Amino acid sequence: MITGHGGNKRKLAEKLGCALEEIIDMSSNLNPLGPPEIIESFICENVMKIRSLPEPDAASMRAGFARCHGMDENRVVAGNGTTWFIYILPFALGSKKALIAGPTYSDYRDACFMYHTDVEHCLATPENGFQPKADAISRLAAKADTVFLCNPDNPTGALMSKDKIEYLLKKHQSTLFIVDESYLPFVENAEDLSFVSETGYENLIVLSSMSKIYRIPGLRTGFLTGDPKIVEKIMAFYQPWSVNALAQAVIEHIFDHPEAIEPFFKKTRAYIRAERQRFMESLRGVSGLELFDSTTCFILARLKDGLSSGEFCERIGQHRVLIRDCSNFMGLSDQYVRFSLKKRDANEHLSALVRKALGHE
Amino acid sequence: MITGHGGNKRKLAEKLGCALEEIIDMSSNLNPLGPPEIIESFICENVMKIRSLPEPDAASMRAGFARCHGMDENRVVAGNGTTWFIYILPFALGSKKALIAGPTYSDYRDACFMYHTDVEHCLATPENGFQPKADAISRLAAKADTVFLCNPDNPTGALMSKDKIEYLLKKHQSTLFIVDESYLPFVENAEDLSFVSETGYENLIVLSSMSKIYRIPGLRTGFLTGDPKIVEKIMAFYQPWSVNALAQAVIEHIFDHPEAIEPFFKKTRAYIRAERQRFMESLRGVSGLELFDSTTCFILARLKDGLSSGEFCERIGQHRVLIRDCSNFMGLSDQYVRFSLKKRDANEHLSALVRKALGHE
Known part of the structure; x- marks a missing residue:
């Protein structure tokens, strides 16, 4: 098995000395409305x-x-x-x-x-x-x-x-x-x-x-x-x-x-679209960050002012929020991170943490 | 995938037109006392x-x-x-x-x-x-x-x-x-x-x-x-x-x-040993059948009077009890079947069905 898979929730919890359940996992691309x-x-x-x-x-x-x-x-x-x-x-x-x-x-x-x-x-x-x-x-x-x-x-x-x-x-x-x-x-x-x-x-x-x-x-x-x-x-x-x-x-x-499938899919899609728009909007014009358009439940971002993805993820992680460091993706670099959308309050919280990590608040 | 795995409970239920739950599965080698x-x-x-x-x-x-x-x-x-x-x-x-x-x-x-x-x-x-x-x-x-x-x-x-x-x-x-x-x-x-x-x-x-x-x-x-x-x-x-x-x-x-493991294992072993002995004893001297000594939770049997394993399994199956036809094991033949021990009443029931299938009752 090749190691280095996505966000390790357990590792972050151990590092912070908190319970696993206290970590908000915004590194994994899962339906925030699920499971049904x-x-x-x-x-x-x-x-x-x-x-x-x-x-x-x-x-x-x-x-x-x-x-x-x-x-x-x-x-x-x-x-x-x-x-x-x-x-x-x-x-x-x-x-x-x-x-x-x-x-x-x-x-x-x-x-x-x-x-x-x-x-x-x-x-x-x-x-x-x-x-x-x-x-x-x-x-x-x-x-x-x-x-x-x-x-x-x-x-x-x-x-x-x-x-x-x-x-x-x-x-x-x-x-x-x-x-x-x-x-x-x-x-x-x-x-x-x-x-x-x-x-x-x-x-x-x-x-x-x-x-x-x-x-x-x-x-x-x-x-x-x-x-x-x-x-x-x-x-x-x-x-x-x-x-x-x-x-x-x-x-x-x-x-x-x-x-039951169709309404569940419909509801999920409407939710993801609205949350994606809100999240993108909330970070519009924030310097040091470029968000790429997404069609699905996660958003790729590029850090532009020399801040590394490792340092950025650590700043966000301190607040018990796990995001995905994308430095190990072939074709990306330590300029990239990925945000997976969750429930509205988590998304808003993340948006505020992103601003803070970039020195905007 | 190579087909022809052990007892197909679903198939027998369909054949008999009964519910899956009505089949007593004595073809699979599972702990009758489990799961804990x-x-x-x-x-x-x-x-x-x-x-x-x-x-x-x-x-x-x-x-x-x-x-x-x-x-x-x-x-x-x-x-x-x-x-x-x-x-x-x-x-x-x-x-x-x-x-x-x-x-x-x-x-x-x-x-x-x-x-x-x-x-x-x-x-x-x-x-x-x-x-x-x-x-x-x-x-x-x-x-x-x-x-x-x-x-x-x-x-x-x-x-x-x-x-x-x-x-x-x-x-x-x-x-x-x-x-x-x-x-x-x-x-x-x-x-x-x-x-x-x-x-x-x-x-x-x-x-x-x-x-x-x-x-x-x-x-x-x-x-x-x-x-x-x-x-x-x-x-x-x-x-x-x-x-x-x-x-x-x-x-x-x-x-x-x-x-909890040790007592569960101990209890299981004592139960299996006792049931195996009872089952073997109950079929001792029954003509047309040879039971092989077993150290574990199932028993191999040989049919000796020309009755095929397929026909024998069918006779037992009519009573909603599934046993293992061993004809597709390399080194065995259509003379062999396997009985997996379950709870005492099922084992006694099977013993009676075996006698019946062999024409002894």
């Missing part, structure tokens, strides 16, 4: 499911996901978190040369390293707000057998339009594109932008995280969808009982109640 | 842990296991069930030629197949009650880089003594032995027979399942222990957040309360 209330009581009502093995291939939750997205079950795999897919894909696909569109989540690269897959990066730049350039990706995709795209991207929040991705899919039909839509459910009109239900492309894999939108990262569960031939290839490397019984029960329950 | 009462209420009290990511490397539960077994943390890996280890080991160890002492759990072979590791079997025979022969294993181990031993064995229930395993470990020091102790906690004096705390051998890996003894297979959690150099090798292929947050919390809680 029903989930935790549902787990308690179904806790006896730990006494039996779960379904070996999580068939029922796969069927639920397929039903909800109007697709065949043989296009769906259920995993022990999206991370599991990321780490099995280069091996299961036999990837020799991967292209990663970044700056992005470092686990794509780490997974490739694990299997000695060659990696190239196509890095978007701050000059155009980290917007991924399809032409630049296309040039490099021609030499790769596998391309990783995080859409919208983590940590930049930039979104690639559907037509740009389709352009790539059509142009490079012998290259497999892995589109990670973990943060798409937070975006307006996500359904129109998503490739989950799309069946026209044989060179496309889509990753859907349940952790972020439902705020259940501790349960470990996510989905992969793709052409049945690709799914078969991945299932050849599937380990029985990968997804625990409580996760299977929760996800089955969620997809058995589609009438 | 405290576990399920503990999960409900800690259910909010699903809202955050678990520890990436499950450090706290590793530390708990290490503390309880009086060993260093750097000798311990925590996984998403023991199965996860079985499926990662041939790859992480770079195994080219594996030896499997059988008849045994088919996932060792399936895992080797996944990574194109050559497999040879050393099969014990019914003539000596499926007792593994150290000399026969030794002859074949000389040609292997990796040896799988399930101790006690599933499905035969046969136990290999510690000195026989030590003989193999000393004789073949460049061969890595993977000893799966999943069913050892059910055995009398398990602590004296276990290699978990043993630190003298660099060519030894031990697998410890939490699923069976605590009856929490739905939670997905297990441990691997070995020399720090081997552990490092495996951790290089470790996926962050493999073990879900509720499993981590439960296991931490168990090892934080060692005073």
